[in-house]
Amino acid sequence: MKAALVLAWALIAAPAAAQDTASAARMAAARLAEASAQLDAAEAARDRVAALTETVRAYEAGLAALRDGLRRAAIRERAIAVELDAKRDEIAALLGALQSMSRAPAPLLLLHPAGPLGTARAGLVASEITPALQSQAAALRADLQEAADLAILQQGAIATLEEGLAGAQSARSALSEAISERSDLPMRFTENPVATALLIASTDTLDAFASGLAQTVDAELTGSAPDATDRKGEIPLPVQGQVLRGFGAADAAGVTRPGLVIATAPRSLVTAPVAATLRFRGELLDYGNVAILEPAAGVLVILAGLAEVYGRTGEILPAGAALGLMGGDPPEAHEILTETAQGGGAPRPETLYLEVREGDAPVDPGTWFAPG
Template sequence: MIRAAALSLAIALAAPVAAQTAPDPASAARAAAQRLDEASRQLDRADSARNRVKALTETLRAFEDGLEAMRDGLRRAAIRERRLLAELQAREDEIARLLGVLQAMGQSPAPVLFLHPSGPTGTARSGMILADVAPALNARAEGLRAKLTEVRTLRALQETAADTLRQGLDGVQEARTALSQAVADRQPLPRRFTEDPVKTAILIASSETLEGFASGLSQIAQEESPGSLPDISHHKGALPMPVQGQLLRRAGEADAAGITRPGIVLATRPRALVTTPTAATIRYRGPLLEMGNVMILEPQSGTLFVLAGLDIVYGATGEVLPAGSPVGLMGGEEAETGAVITQSGEGAGNMRPETLYIEVRQDNQPVDPATWFAMQEG
C-alpha cells in the first residue's frame, strides 16, 4: 500500500507547477518520487526490524518532502489563479468591448465591412487601419484566451488534488505506524551505559533548569564504557537539521514574551519525523521540566544536542544511534485534505503549528546551534 500511494502521489506532484515558470516544487517532487521508489525497494529487501527502521525512516522523509512539494505547488497555483482572475476582472470592460468588436466583425459580410461612406479613398484608408489593428486585436484575444485556459487548468488541478493529497496523507500515516512498530520490534542497539531509574528520578526532581539537569546527566549512568566518543568537530556547520521545518527564532532572539534562549526554535508540521543528525548516544529521553518530551543526544564527548517539544520519543537511554535514526515525532494532528486545499487557496493559515527547540551545549555551556547545523531561512 505504501508503494501504491507513493507512485500515485509522485505522478501528480509535478502538476501544480505545469502552468507556471518556477520549477522548484516540480524538481523537489521528482526527487521525492525517486527517493520513495528507492525506499520501497529497501523495504522489500529489509530482512530485519533494524533494516526496516532505516527503510521506513527514508520512506517517511520522502513522503514529507513530497507532500511539502505538493503543498508548495498548490499554493503557487492558487496564487497564480488569484492574480489571473484579478487581472481579468480589472480588464473586464476592455474584454467586453473587444468581444463586441470581434463579434460585430464576425457577423458583417466582408464587402460591407470594408466599405466607407466617404468613398474609395476612405475605404482604402479604413482597410489599411484595419490591417494594422487586426493583428493586435488577434494577439490580445489570444492572450486572453490563454489566460482563461490557464485559470480553468489551475482550478481543475486544485479540484483534483484532493484524491492525491488523501493518498499521500494516508501513506505518510501508514509509514509512521509501521516505523513505530519497527522500532519496537528491532533488537536492542549497542549501549554505552544503562540508566539508573532512581538516580534519574532524583535528578529530574532536583533540577530547576536545563543547565542543572545537563550537568548531572553523568550521575544517572551505570557501567559506562570508558572509550571516548569520535570527534565530529569537522562536521561543524554542516550537520542536517533533525526535522523538516522553518527557522522561527535564532539563538538569543526574544519571543513574544520577551524571553531569550540560547537555542533555536523551528516551526514544524504536525507529526513531523525527528532524526539524529549524526551518530550519537541517547543521554536522556522523556518529559523534562516544562519542555515536553525531550531527547538529549551526545554526539561526542562533552557535547550535547537537546531536542525539546516532541510528542513521541524512540529509543532507550544509553543506546548508540546511527546517523539519521528516528528519535521521535512532533505532536499535533495532520490537517484534513479539505483544510490543506482551502488554506492553499486562501494563502493563509499556520501550516507549521508545532515547535521544536534545539540547544547545543559544550562542556555544559550553551553555544549557538548555527555553529553546528546547516540552517536555512524559511
C-alpha cells in the same frame, strides 16, 4: 508512493506558473520509490527502520511540494482574475469588435461608402487593426485557459492529498512499531534507571539536569564514542521546519533561552542530525518529551518538545536515525486546500527546542548547526 507520482504528473502538466514545483515533486516521488524498494527488500529490523524513516521523509517532502504547488497555483489564479477584472472595459470593447467583425458578411467588410478610395483606406486601417485584435484575443484566451487549468489542478488535488496524508500516517505507525522491535544498535553504556529518576526528582532546571547526567551511567560498554567535531558548523537541523527564535532571542513574554525554537508541521519526523549517543530520553520538567544526544565528548544536544521519543538510553544512533515525532494532528485534505486557496503556506503550530551545551555551559547552536 502513488500520491507523490500523481503529484509529479499533475504539476508537470500544469501551466508555467506551477512548473517550478515539478522538480521538487519528481524528487519526492523518487524518494518514495527508493524508500518503497528498501522496505520491500528489507529483511532485518534495522533495514526496515531505515526504509521506513526514508518513507516518512519522502511523504513529508511530497506533501510539502504539493502544498507549495497549490499555493502558487492559487496565487497565480487570483492574479489572473485581478488582471481580467481591471481590464473589464477593454475586454468588453475587444469582444464587441470581434463580434461585429464575425457577424458582418466578408464582402461588406471590404466595401466603404466613400467609394474605391475609402475602401482602400479602410483596408489599410483594417490591416493594421486586425493583427492587434487577434493578438489581444490570443492573450485573453491564454489567460482564461491558464485560469481554467489552475482551477482543475486545485480541484483534482483532493484525492492526492488524502492518499498522501494516509500514507504518511501509515508510515509513521509502521516506523514506531519497527523501532520498538529494534535491538541491533551498539550500546555506549547502560543506564541506571534509579539514578536517572533521582536526578529528575532533584533538579528543577535544565542546567542542573544536564550537569548531573554523568551520574546516571551504570556501566561503560564500549570505547568507540561518536565524535562529530570535524562537522562543527555543518550539521543539519534535526527536523524540517523554520527557525522562529535564535540563540538568546526573547519570546513574546520577554523570556530568553539559550537555544533555537524551530517551528514544524504536526507529526514531523525528528532525526539524529549526526551520529551520537542517546544520553537521555523521556519527560523532563516543563519541556515535554526530551531527547539528549552526545555527538562528541563533553557536548550535549538537547531536543525538547517532542510527542514521541524513540530509542534506548545508551544507544549509539547513526546520523539520520529516527528520534521521534512532533505532536499535533495533521490537517485534513480539505483544510490544506482551504489554506492554499487563500495563498497561505503550511502552518507550523508545533515547536522544537534545540540547545547545545559544551561542558556545563550552553553555546550558540549556530557554532554546530547550519540552520540555513
